[in-house]
Amino acid sequence: MGLATCGIAAGADRVYAALESAIRKQEHNIQLRRVGCIGYCREEPLVNIHLPGKPLVILHRVTEADTGRILHAAATGDVPRDLALCRINAWDPIVGDKLVFGTGFEDIPAYETTPYFAPQQKIVLRSAGLINPEDIDEYFAVGGYTALHKAITEMSPADVVHEVIISGLRGRGGAGFPTGLKWNFTKEEQSLRKYIICNADEGDPGAYMNRNEMESDPHMILEGMLIGAYAIGAREGVIYVRAEYPLAIERLTAAISQAQRHGLLGENIFGTDFSFSVTIAGGAGAFVCGEETALIASIEGQTGRPRPRPPFPAQKGLWGMPTNINNVETWSNIPVIIHRGGKWFSGIGVPENSGTKVFSLVGEVECVGLAEVPLGTSIRTLVFDIGNGGLRGKAIKAVQTGGPSGGCIPASLFDTPLDYAHLTEVGSIMGSGGVVVMGTETSMVDTARFFIGFTDEESCGKCVPCREGLKHMLMILDKILAGRASVADIEILEELSGLIRKTSLCGLGQTAPNPVLTTLRYFRNEYEALVERSRSS
Amino acid sequence: MIRVVINGKACTAEKGESLLSVARRKGIDIPAFCYEETLAPYGACRMCLVEVVKGAQEGITTACTLAAAEGLEVLTQTSEIVSLRRALIELYLAQAPRSEAIRALAQRYGIQKTRFARKVRPDDPLQNRCILCGLCVRICHDVMGAGAINYIGRGHFTEINTPFYEESAVCMGCGACARVCPTQAIAFEDIVQTRTMKSWSGTRVPLHACSKCGRHFAPAPFVNYARQKLAPDLQQTPLRLCPDCRSREIARKAVLLSTGAAVAD
Numbered sequence: 001m002g003l004a005t006c007g008i009a010a011g012a013d014r015v016y017a018a019l020e021s022a023i024r025k026q027e028h029n030i031q032l033r034r035v036g037c038i039g040y041c042r043e044e045p046l047v048n049i050h051l052p053g054k055p056l057v058i059l060h061r062v063t064e065a066d067t068g069r070i071l072h073a074a075a076t077g078d079v080p081r082d083l084a085l086c087r088i089n090a091w092d093p094i095v096g097d098k099l100v101f102g103t104g105f106e107d108i109p110a111y112e113t114t115p116y117f118a119p120q121q122k123i124v125l126r127s128a129g130l131i132n133p134e135d136i137d138e139y140f141a142v143g144g145y146t147a148l149h150k151a152i153t154e155m156s157p158a159d160v161v162h163e164v165i166i167s168g169l170r171g172r173g174g175a176g177f178p179t180g181l182k183w184n185f186t187k188e189e190q191s192l193r194k195y196i197i198c199n200a201d202e203g204d205p206g207a208y209m210n211r212n213e214m215e216s217d218p219h220m221i222l223e224g225m226l227i228g229a230y231a232i233g234a235r236e237g238v239i240y241v242r243a244e245y246p247l248a249i250e251r252l253t254a255a256i257s258q259a260q261r262h263g264l265l266g267e268n269i270f271g272t273d274f275s276f277s278v279t280i281a282g283g284a285g286a287f288v289c290g291e292e293t294a295l296i297a298s299i300e301g302q303t304g305r306p307r308p309r310p311p312f313p314a315q316k317g318l319w320g321m322p323t324n325i326n327n328v329e330t331w332s333n334i335p336v337i338i339h340r341g342g343k344w345f346s347g348i349g350v351p352e353n354s355g356t357k358v359f360s361l362v363g364e365v366e367c368v369g370l371a372e373v374p375l376g377t378s379i380r381t382l383v384f385d386i387g388n389g390g391l392r393g394k395a396i397k398a399v400q401t402g403g404p405s406g407g408c409i410p411a412s413l414f415d416t417p418l419d420y421a422h423l424t425e426v427g428s429i430m431g432s433g434g435v436v437v438m439g440t441e442t443s444m445v446d447t448a449r450f451f452i453g454f455t456d457e458e459s460c461g462k463c464v465p466c467r468e469g470l471k472h473m474l475m476i477l478d479k480i481l482a483g484r485a486s487v488a489d490i491e492i493l494e495e496l497s498g499l500i501r502k503t504s505l506c507g508l509g510q511t512a513p514n515p516v517l518t519t520l521r522y523f524r525n526e527y528e529a530l531v532e533r534s535r536s537s
Numbered sequence: 538m539i540r541v542v543i544n545g546k547a548c549t550a551e552k553g554e555s556l557l558s559v560a561r562r563k564g565i566d567i568p569a570f571c572y573e574e575t576l577a578p579y580g581a582c583r584m585c586l587v588e589v590v591k592g593a594q595e596g597i598t599t600a601c602t603l604a605a606a607e608g609l610e611v612l613t614q615t616s617e618i619v620s621l622r623r624a625l626i627e628l629y630l631a632q633a634p635r636s637e638a639i640r641a642l643a644q645r646y647g648i649q650k651t652r653f654a655r656k657v658r659p660d661d662p663l664q665n666r667c668i669l670c671g672l673c674v675r676i677c678h679d680v681m682g683a684g685a686i687n688y689i690g691r692g693h694f695t696e697i698n699t700p701f702y703e704e705s706a707v708c709m710g711c712g713a714c715a716r717v718c719p720t721q722a723i724a725f726e727d728i729v730q731t732r733t734m735k736s737w738s739g740t741r742v743p744l745h746a747c748s749k750c751g752r753h754f755a756p757a758p759f760v761n762y763a764r765q766k767l768a769p770d771l772q773q774t775p776l777r778l779c780p781d782c783r784s785r786e787i788a789r790k791a792v793l794l795s796t797g798a799a800v801a802d
């Protein structure tokens with residue numbers, strides 16, 4: 001039973017309870033397990049059924065009323081066809097041996113031919129929705145912790161860093177800095193104490209890939225951090241999780257204690273002199289606390305306000321010590337890189353953009369959910385092939401990528417590949433991978449106003465361009481929307497955008513004007529129409 | 538010592554020193570509101586923008602947070618920087634319309650008025666002059682060790698005051714905040730034996746009386762604080778006296794010493 005937050009919101013916990021009591025009452029020889037989310041959030045609640053020798057069948061939109069007939073069918077070696085979404089005959093968990101489920105049920109569409117899944121490639125979500133995130137044995141069963149063993153017992157720290165460098169992996173927290181290079185900075189620092197941090201603050205509205213990664217496969221993150229700590233020479237790690245993610249915190253906490261019991265965290269891991277421990281820190285609830293220097297201040301108990309870099313965390317981070325900070329999804333890729341090799345990893349995606357990215361597809365799109373695709377996949381593939389186009393067949397006007405400070409990309413540019421350089425070129429950013437789909441009825445000025453409203457609200461207030469500049473941008477946008485603005489106001493808006501982008505202290509301000517800049521670039525007529533209206537009235 | 542080049546002029550600097558310090562020493566004018574040499578660079582006011590033309594991070598950055606390195610070359614007054622600064626000044630004019638310091642700077646940059654809506658609060662404890670540079674908060678916390686004031690709220694709702702807008706129990710009344718404030722926003726007042734920090738929720742601090750003339754001349758908690766900072770053999774004498782009595786006392790001792798007489802305290 002898929003029981004991540006998204007599934008639970010769709011009623012999965014009630015279905016789970018119904019299945020549990022029915023199995024107990026009827027004494028079926030059926031084992032019921034919790035799994036995370038495979039990413040097809042629109043179709044939840046999802047139940048995976050595995051009958052011996054048969055493919056794993058994913059049932060969708062299951063309700064409590066369906067439980068009786070699901071169990072009845074299972075007892076007779078079958079599955080209810082009307083609930084079947086697709087079947088998985090075999091699965092490659094990337095770091096372990098291939099899982100072979102079985103054959104049969106040919107009439108149920110194969111996973112590989114399901115439009116939602118066909119263009120996807122699961123590297124990060126390699127086991128999400130298939131294993132029990134609360135059971136370390138299931139993680140072992142898909143090759144868990146073998147990459148760690150390999151790193152510690154067969155590779156030197158320099159080898160590990162080298163492997164990550166040649167993988168071409170770039171940070172998934174937004175800026176896309178090459179991970180191996182970053183590790184090397186901290187590795188090269190001479191210090192008795194070093195830290196690593198997993199950034200799980202995920203504050204972008206509409207983005208929830210990190211939440212799913214933690215809820216569906218927490219051990220993969222711990223394993224990634226362990227490998228990183230070994231490479232860098234850190235003995236302590238912190239996972240900074242936003243407080244709004246109680247289930248993620250619960251599962252990570254459980255995973256940490258299981259790993260401790262198995263000697264995978266603690267002193268002398270695998271009998272070597274490598275020791276490492278992890279603690280969880282709860283987020284302070286502000287968007288800006290996801291920024292690395294503000295995050296570090298927040299862990300130290302200070303107000304979450306960014307500070308100038310340099311010094312970078314690699315030089316002076318947590319408690320003044322060299323600190324390496326990476327996003328949840330960045331850490332999640334590490335075991336794969338060690339297991340399969342950096343070269344293998346670099347073959348996925350496009351040059352300079354290796355690997356996959358999990359995107360959260362939300363808004364006015366038919367199939368909402370988390371989709372993992374190789375970098376370089378076009379927006380069109382994501383929105384039309386995976387997302388199946390606009391909600392209820394409506395036309396799509398634009399997508400907004402990269403969270404509140406990303407840009408709006410018009411439908412005419414949907415062949416743009418989803419990679420760092422191309423997104424920047426069209427005025428947007430990769431950010432954390434949020435993709436909001438907007439239908440033709442959406443007002444782009446309104447949209448820009450919404451996002452500026454968000455960043456203005458979340459500005460920490462430290463530096464003047466972001467604090468004061470966004471406030472005035474918001475006032476001008478309100479004036480335009482109310483039909484009281486002039487052409488000069490549009491010019492002021494542009495000037496302020498440039499000022500905030502160029503002179504703000506941290507990434508929040510530096511990217512905040514993107515929604516205005518891109519809507520002015522692609523939908524200027526909408527601004528002009530509003531201004532025109534105020535002139536004629 | 539290393540060499541950096543500012544506006545084509547070679548300057549010597551300590552490695553890692555703030556470029557703003559180097560420039561100031563050379564008499565090169567870079568406006569700056571949030572920098573104070575005794576405090577760590579903060580990078581909040583963004584007025585000290587310069588352009589790095591040769592160095593590790595080329596492009597526009599803040600001089601206060603820029604570390605001097607061999608061969609670093611910067612320009613402080615390009616047309617782009619000037620126009621960015623002008624826009625920032627307009628934001629400051631709107632944020633702190635009663636600040637004379639901001640108006641003076643605006644005048645130097647040829648700005649008559651701001652295009653942005655001005656924020657005026659009749660009851661603002663900081664007299665509509667605060668630009669949130671944070672110097673007062675930092676000097677109070679980092680240098681004086683008191684931490685009497687802090688930021689309240691965030692974004693453009695940020696204010697600086699005592700926690701819960703209550704009189705502070707830890708404020709020593711030293712006035713360091715008022716001294717570092719670049720816009721003279723912080724007000725306090727001495728009436729007979731009490732100093733009132735008008736900007737800080739009316740915090741009252743008793744004044745210490747001169748042991749000779751009886752005049753109340755310095756905040757008592759600050760006199761105690763200063764005493765603790767002095768070497769033990771100096772802890773008694775000087776601070777009991779107000780500045781006038783102290784100079785008289787010193788003059789008296791000097792005269793007596795010159796005559797070879799024995800000097801008593």
Ligand SMILES: Cc1cc2nc3c(=O)[nH]c(=O)nc-3n(C[C@H](O)[C@H](O)[C@H](O)COP(=O)(O)O)c2cc1C
Nearest residue numbers: 171172173199202203290291292326327330507508
């Ligand atoms: C306003 C702001 C918010 C951010 N929020 C997050 C976040 O929620 N999660 C995250 O991983 N990175 C976030 N970042 C980026 C981090 O500062 C940092 O670059 C990242 O954690 C580095 O990890 P990576 O190299 O693995 O991407 C944010 C940056 C800014 C400026």
Ligand code: SF4
Nearest residue numbers: 460462463466506509
């Ligand atoms: S850019 Fe915004 S969020 Fe970042 S330090 Fe400045 S005021 Fe704070």
Ligand code: FES
Nearest residue numbers: 569571582583601
């Ligand atoms: S003095 Fe450099 S930002 Fe304020």
